[in-house]
Amino acid sequence: MRKTMFVLGGLVCATWLSAQDYQKTAYGIKAAAGGVDVEVQFFTPSVVRVVKSPQGEHFEKKSLAVVASPGEVGVKVGIKDGAIVMDTKVLQVNLDTSTGAFSYRTADGKLLLAEKPVEKSFVPFDDAGDATYNVYQAFKLDADEAIYGLGQLQNGKMSQRGVRKNMIQGNVEDVSPFFQSTKGYGLYWDNYSPTLFTDNEEETSFRSDVGDCMDYYFMYGGDADGVVAQVRYLTGEVPMFPLWTYGYWQSKERYKSQEETVGVVRKYRELGVPLDGIIQDWQYWGHNYLWNAMDFQNPQFNNPQKMIDDVHAMNAHMAISIWSSFGPATKPYRELAAKGLLYDFKTWPAAGTESWPPDPEYPSGVRVYDAYSPEARDIYWKYLNEGIFKLGMDAWWMDSTEPDHLDFKPEDMDTKTYMGSFRKVRNAYPLMSVGGVYDHQRAVSSDKRVFILTRSGFLGQQRYGANVWSGDVGSSWETLRNQVPAGLNFSLCGMPHWNNDIGGFFAGQYNKSWNDGTAPKNPLYQELYVRWLQFGTFTPMMRSHGADTPREIYQFGQKGEPVYDAIEKMIRLRYALLPYIYSTSWDVSHRQSTFMRALVMDFPKDKKVWDMNDEYMFGKAFLVAPVLHAQYTQEKVVKVNEESGWNRDNAGKTDGKVQADFQQPKSTEVYLPCGTVWYDFWTNEKIKGGQEVTRETTLDLIPLYIKAGSIVPFGPDVQYATEKPWDNLVLRVYPGADGSFVLYEDEFDNYNYEKGAYTEIPMSWDDSSRRLTLGTRKGEYKGMLQSRGFTVVLPDGRQKSVSYNGKKVSVKF
Template identity: 45%
Template sequence: MKYFSVLSLIIFQIQLLRAQEIKYVLNNETTEIKFLSNNTAHILKYQGTHAPVKNDLIVLNIQDAGLKTSVKKTDTSLIIQSSVLMIELNKSNGIISFFDKNKNRLLAENKTEQQFQKIDDSVMHISQSFSLSSGEAVYGLGQHQNGKMSQRNQTILLKQRNMDIAVPFLQSTKGYGIYWNNYSATIYSDKQNVMNLTSEAGNCVDYYFIAGKNADEIIDNYRKLTGKAPMFPLWSFGYIQSRERYQSQEEVVDVVRKYRALKVPIDAVVQDWQYWGSDSHNWNSVQFDNPNYPNPAAMIDSVHAMNAKIMISVWPSFGEKSAIYKEMEQKHFLFDFPTFPVNNGVKVYDAFNPQARDVYWKYMNRNLFSKGIDGWWLDATEPEQQKTDNTHEPDTFNTSVIKNAITYFGNYKTYNNAFPFESVSGVYHNQRNTTSDKRVFILTRSAFAGQQRASSMVWSGDITASWQTLKDQIPAALNYSLSGMPYWNADIGGFFSGTNYPKGNKDLLYQELYLRWLQFGVFTAMMRSHGTNTPREIYQFGKPGDVAFDVIRKYIGLRYRLEPYIYSAAWAVTSQNASLMRALIMDYPQDKNVYDLGTEYLFGNSILVAPVTDSIFAKNASALDTVSTVTTKIYLPEGDWYSFNTNEKIAGGQWINQSSTLSQMPLFVKAGSIVPLANEAQYSSIQNFKTLEINVYPGKDATFELYEDEGDNYNYEKGKYSIIKFNWNDKNRTLTIDAGKGSFNGMPKHHFFKINVVELNKKKAVEYNNAEMVVQF
């Protein structure tokens, strides 16, 4: 009777609150279920009857005017449901089950032993287990180098480390996602159809359950919960050249100068570390202390004068001689655990402290941004946690390095994984507060849930150059994307080349690997060449007419031709919560052939990409050529497909063997697509969109929305952009170009479209003046 009385009171109160919430007490443990939208519910469990205090860093305050829920109680359960999702709480044991609107079970909790396990006075492990179905696949959890597409039957430590990115969000082929709202190191395990999430530190079980018809709907609701991704500047989708490291301002400028002289497109050059000098006691001083950079403003101006941009590396740690260290130390903003480079007095700043983030930006702004720096490379944002013997912590809980570290919010262990979110967000918000004339662009090595809202692009870390590593990057990228994070790239050629290829770019086998990696890079969010041991600039691979040089040149050019397609896809990421790199499960959820397929993907909605990850020349080759071939086994899902390279039409729903020379990459476009291509340009500009080749791949009706704006400011947030919509009617063989919507400063008054209907082999050229027009084929 005691529990019935409590339930009666709670239900009555819930009805006064539109029946959106249940609160249930059993054996001195409380469960709260609260709907935030028709798709999303918040689950909270804690000891006692008073909810613990928690600093919620990630989840936004959702106001869903369309939310309608109802509550029902039976003898055995409490049921709360929306138009999309039904949740049932078993009154006898507190276990929660989730169902779709047709009462098909999506997921159920298991009775969890040691759900709240006290370790010491400051740390309590938190656990929750769930029953999985034998046939479902699970994706997400950030980026991991395990080479797996589906994360079923795996044990994964979600802890920020170089090459491993912890994002505690997963989704299933059954039509649900879970955001595990805990910032400490967490172990995901799946054994015998029981999935368990155990976090190192916390005071409650806290997760969000998201129901969706498909992966896109799940990600859409996840981003509504954690934030939308802003637009990147247009230049960031061009070709980016980097190296560990350029050692003088003349060398930086000379890279762009050589690309321009060779007429090879480039948009940005990246300055890596030690522009502050080689003394680790002055580590990351966030200023040009190196005498090889006597006039950094002139260097930046010279790069800008060649219509290119410059990015620069900044770390979250500082040497004891630097001014930023001294100010941070005086204000007690530094942690006291060892970090790279160890034994040099280098310390990491407390990014959880808003005042510390302001100090960080003050030095970045005064010494770098005010001189014209265009983009940030925020390196080592895990941050690095190393022992004094220069070794890393083991891949477990109970890390001794950070044992006594205290953040602005409390025990470091409790907040460890959210460090990159806080540090990156601090830079994003401070730059936004400084100016709206330059979009924030942040390349970083680590990320946490919600970081997409801070203009964050991750790269996969300091990986080693090998064919296996290249293969592993594909499922790593796709799982990161399925974690709701839209922007990913990798060091083209692998960061460490010297381990397997000590001769570097003089080794033809490394050249082959590099070319295949660069081809893959065309179809990632950022095409960026970077690494140590050997330089990667195009002119390091020969001269025009040499095989390696010509293949690199071809694919850099292709990137620029694809820019209208890519930039429009980026607008879909911002405006519709879309995804750029799309595992095939996103578009073909009923096809079990793609459940564990991590070798190919869709780039945008139309282009199927199957990177070549095997060598042609591994045996008995004395030179590269573009005649020898390698065969790749590729799955084409249902529907018709066209070879991007030859326009050959191929039936889907089958595996094919595709032969490719070194200059060829297997690319396919699905029937019912429109793909715009620009003329090749030397650098990114919205003016390059003025003349486009509009390729229609018939077989189904198709639409495409071409997005244009000013390229590098936030006027698009004020409605300063345009959309031109193309509509292909397959039955009537007509392409309708709608009247343009919107305007912006510098918008082309006229467009020239060369329309190519691929299968019909018919082409027509039209001048478009922003008024609707119909083109008949």
């Protein structure tokens, strides 16, 4: 039997002799086993791809997510006990020739993962006229093994054991068929169709609606950071974001004129509250028939150039809402429709009028564009570039990148795309739509780093300058609690930039009515908002946004009042931490690290943290324990169907006048992982790990702890990220263990760092000698500080100042 395969490694022809035979290739082997054809490709000694197909079938597969190529890694192949054994210096991969099942072991023989032999891995399926298959593969996990990932789910779980999930992109859930294990391996199921993930006592499996072949990647990293590094190697590294993106962002649904938008920035500057980003939401284009025109047809935005210039004149930056769909009166719609590059299924908005509920007598005619088509992506950018980017817009808010799919009908999935049926590639839509904007902007400019805020994500999207937010979530304590494990699991998929609507999108029951927007005066909502903002301070993007009610700080009172002061305190803390955050960003981009770190990443031996969903590390120094339950008021339940979009009927009545004394201290329980000593960030109290402690809280304080051995730089008091140079940073050193930190700096917003235009200042703390050493500065860039001062501070209050000119210097205590 002869079979031709088209794979990432190129065209390979092979002649099969019998089920027990295999052919060694440049990257692994090809064999027939268990009634299927199999190809194994090694990318590195610790990363392997497995492709299975019905025996004798032809297929062509090029990954949308994977950008790496297989390599010659010196695989040793042999036969032992009826299995084909493939050894590298890291992995042992065994193929049982009788069942076709694979197993994966470490080089010293420790079992990591094994396939479970299954019947009917391939079930014939007619995919909109194309003969293909439903594909299925099961694995057997250890009973006490924890797994993480699957994208961003709203199930509130940290470990995803026991989960059964139909994985399809949605408004508030972003799916990626990937998980990693506490045993130090990861598995990526490379399929983009709706996929049922099942984990129970019998199996852990993926079952996808469409697959010409079964295609997955097994990687061994040794620990969670190692797995993240492997998945980024496969699917793309993370570019640097501009420094200003890590400042504070203000938004709402929606600023209705350019005067209002600019006025928000002006008000922050007048109050002296730091701000770096303002976002203009939808309908600057006009009515719904002009949906996403990428043009300012709304008379309230009659001078967009002035709007952007005014924002820039106040040293702020601006993002603007763009969508994956177009109204029938727009120029992009007409060009795309003429080329057959628009889908016919129903999307948001449902009606051309703005009345609620949508009037079916006046359908909007809005249609989603075919982001899988290179030509369609070119057209999309043409209008975006001409209509908005050339005005000086700084960033993109790409909404509905899943995309919105209203009144779902099974036949909608038969919609033809450039890459086959929508069913076949459905879950990769955000990857393609976001990637199209990133690639086009990079092609025309290296002076401004691409920054995309987007509502949906798929594995590999981290390479496109994208920060994914968790969608139109409801304002409730339960939803807030769910955001923590949602962000952590998303990060454990290798996608480090994640955020959420601070305060929740739908204020719902916290609002007295839709029209008067009084939630900021409602103590029930005030408490929720402050706690949400404190959590948002320790995410990769600190962004306040929502409907039903305004979210600007001045809507919550004035300086001297507890709610206002609590909000301002956290915004100022965020800005003080910018040197730490930006250096962590470099660690993410350059060393495959992660911002939001599930505790299992840093404390894998402490099994108490394996399934902990309410604490995490932010960078490698801060343990964050957000207050996730109401302490001053009663929790309100908000019933929202986020998938349906703008359900304004959920705005209800509050139960009378609510009183709350926000001055009273409260308390909460915090677990401090074992294996280290911790310092209370606020008091510098030293506490041994491996225990639960009771921490007093106030409205303006959440529990924060610093790991012993940490070196944390603090920046100046500023109104925006680049207002003052980092010429006299405070370095807080926390003794109790040896530690290190690298202070990273560059030009803050261009791609010159890719050409080596940046500096690193290595810092190390030797605990036995009580000495902090500032190493020789590495690198250079235009405008860099040639000399500077550091003030080194210990928890006991002792401090020393040191001058630094790029040469090694040390400070001893």
